[in-house]
Amino acid sequence: MIQKYQYGNPIETEAVVTEISLSHGTLPFFQTTNENRTFSYGLSEEDIVYGLGEQVRGINKRGWKYQSFNFDNPNHEEDTQSLYGAHNFLLISGKELFGVFFDYGGMVEFDVGFTDHSVLQVTLESADCMIYMITGETEREIVKQFRSIIGQSYIAPKWAFGYGQSRWGYRTEEDVRAIADKHAEYGIPLDSIYLDIDYMERYKDFTVDPTRFSDLKQLQSDMLARGIHLVPIIDAGVRIEEGYDVYEEGVQNDYFCKDAEGKDFVGAVWPGKVHFPDFMKSETRNWFGEKYQILLDMGIDGFWNDMNEPAIFYTEKHLDDVMQRINDLSQQNMGVNEFFEFKGLVEGISNRREDYDSFYHEIDGEKVVHSKVHNLYGYQMTRAASEGFDRLVPDKRILMFSRASYIGAHRFGGIWQGDNKSWWSHLLMNLQMLPSLNMAGFLFNGADTCGFGSQTTEDLVMRWLQLSIFTPLMRNHSALGTREQELYQFANVADTKKMIEIRYGLIPYIYSEYMKAVLNGDMMFQPLGFVFREDDMARNVEDQLLLGDELMITPIYQQNAQGRYVYLPEEMMLVRMRGLEDLETQILPKGHHYVPAKCNELIFFIRNGKKIPLVQSADNTTSLDTNRLCFLGWNDATYALYEDDGISKSCNLEQNLRTV
Ligand code: GLC
DSSP: OEEEEEESOOOOOOOOOSOOOBOOSOOSSOEEETTTTEEEEEOOTTOEEEEOSSOSSOSSOTTEEEEESOOOOTTOOTTOOOOSEEOOEEEEESSSEEEEEEEOSSOEEEEESSSSTTEEEEEESSSOEEEEEEEOSSHHHHHHHHHHHHOOOOOOOGGGGSEEEOOTTOOSHHHHHHHHHHHHHHTOOOOEEEEOGGGSSTTOTTOOOTTTSTTHHHHHHHHHHTTOEEEEEEESSEEOOTTOHHHHHHHHTTOBOEETTSSBOOEEETTEEEEOBOTTSHHHHHHHHHHTHHHHTTTOOEEEEESTTTOOSEEHHHHHHHHHHHHHHHHSOOOHHHHHHHHHHHHTOSSOHHHHTSEEEEETTEEEEHHHHGGGHHHHHHHHHHHHHHHHSTTBOOEEEESSEETTGGGTOEEEOOSOBSOHHHHHHHHHHHHHHHHTTOOSEEOEETOSBSOOOHHHHHHHHHHHTTSSOEEEOOOTTSOOOSGGGSTTHHHHHHHHHHHHHHHHHHHHHHHHHHHHTOOSEEOGGGTSTTOHHHHTOSSOEEETTTEEEOOOOSTTOSEEEEEESSOEEEEEEEETTEEEEEEEOSEEEEEEOOTTOEEEEEETTOEEEEOOOOSSGGGOOTTSOEEEEOTTOOOEEEOOOSSBSOOOHHHHEEEO
16 A cells, blocks of 8 residues: 655655555654654664665665765765665565655655664655655565556666676777777677767767767777677766857756856866756756767667766865865964864865755746755756657667666666775675665666776676676776776686676576566565565575575675575575586575685575576677577476567567566
């Protein structure tokens, strides 16, 4: 059952697409205080709090405080409170069982037993929101109800399930060709190469640098002939530059966000000084969406939308103030207090709350301060792109994923989990986010495999691949200045190549599970407690997940570990794979096990009585021969395989499912 409650005058987020009549009684479960801004629920000892989508910490969110306020934080750690997405859906399981969605585009604070372990307290910045309360028999069923009201998740093209190679630092057409050649030389399958900001002319959206990429259309066509798709980045900020069409059209037609005086707001990001398109206006969305045409016309069929929290490196006004103060300080004898003031001034320049309070959107003719709708910005940018694709290429799926998001954006694109680090803790975080992202509708997702910032290592590359093998987006991406991390940069390339081949072998299964989850409004990755509901041990497992109804994934996320402890809530089949044809299986009984797994060994489990399809690996997804499946698991089992052409938009579950 779904109940909808209204507080104050909420700004429409369009997260929920189903008409639901308002309930007028009191909000169940929660105490409402603080002039309807704070909602408190008493947690019992056994309660587990799931959800919050892209967030730090565990599958069970209990014991920390989180903030929904999309934030560019490449250095996130355990202490962090907000990341790139805002997904205000919680599912509480224990004494009671219910889901709750706080539909509010501004800042929300979730104190999940941080101040008091037995209290969940949600505080909104203003008392204007919609709250959806969902009850049901099981966790999975509650999620399905929620997903049914927020609309069907975005469907990525099948090629996007292939391996992708990316790095901020590929500067020229020659760099791109060299990446393709190297993968071919080592025989590593590859479906996509990502173009980061350097393909553009002075980081201007919808331009291509004429010297470094003299013929992008030709390059894309040459790559496509080898089964590789180029995927360029598009940033939120539009460079201020006379004669640049996107800038000039934006100014002429009032498409940009305004400052307090009504002038186009100026921030600085990669291109230098920029204006931010006002994606809250449908005119702006329509205009921006059409701009993708220039790249679509070159045969491009995938994009990633970035910096759309929006990230602001600095604003002119604040930078002037900081410079002035530093100037004052430099005239004085610098004591320790002045030193720390100086340090703080410099460190606090980017992504300031004051900056988000200083520009405005136009929503239904009204001026609305950005911070009130901050979490909707990246969502509306993704929507602009997706609706543009619907008009420009109505029959073809286009790959689209975004950095910033809000629930609702899942209908228009996928997400990647933003800038992470080549840290073992971020590998575990990647796993722990998967079910909470699925709850919020984000099925097409993945983290920067092997880590974006910081220096990766041979073993981290290997272990991270062993998780990413199962996620819809499998993209190796790294930051400028870090160690180069294409697989052939490491001595263990023969082993990592085998992991990529295993991925390709699993694509029929992974794609099928993804599509079933999209079309059934279901989860692809579930915590163990969603299925083994009466098993307290299973309910508290934080580092294993169920994938579909067939698999349990158990990645290794500690350096030098030669295996790991695994909890089996039922008898299962252990699969240990060094390559697609180099594998062993063993049936293990319910209970605790230590499972050895050397660095070159992938381990996972097949659930009792189930099987999964496997296929021979190939150079890319289009060359996979899915007519020749083999199976792994219990012999007498059947599997419901979803297959389609992977590119057209109409996807019918009944027509495309077959029992194998
Ligand atoms: C941001 C993105 C990252 C990209 C970089 C340069 O940090 O999150 O993926 O490589 O900008 O464009």
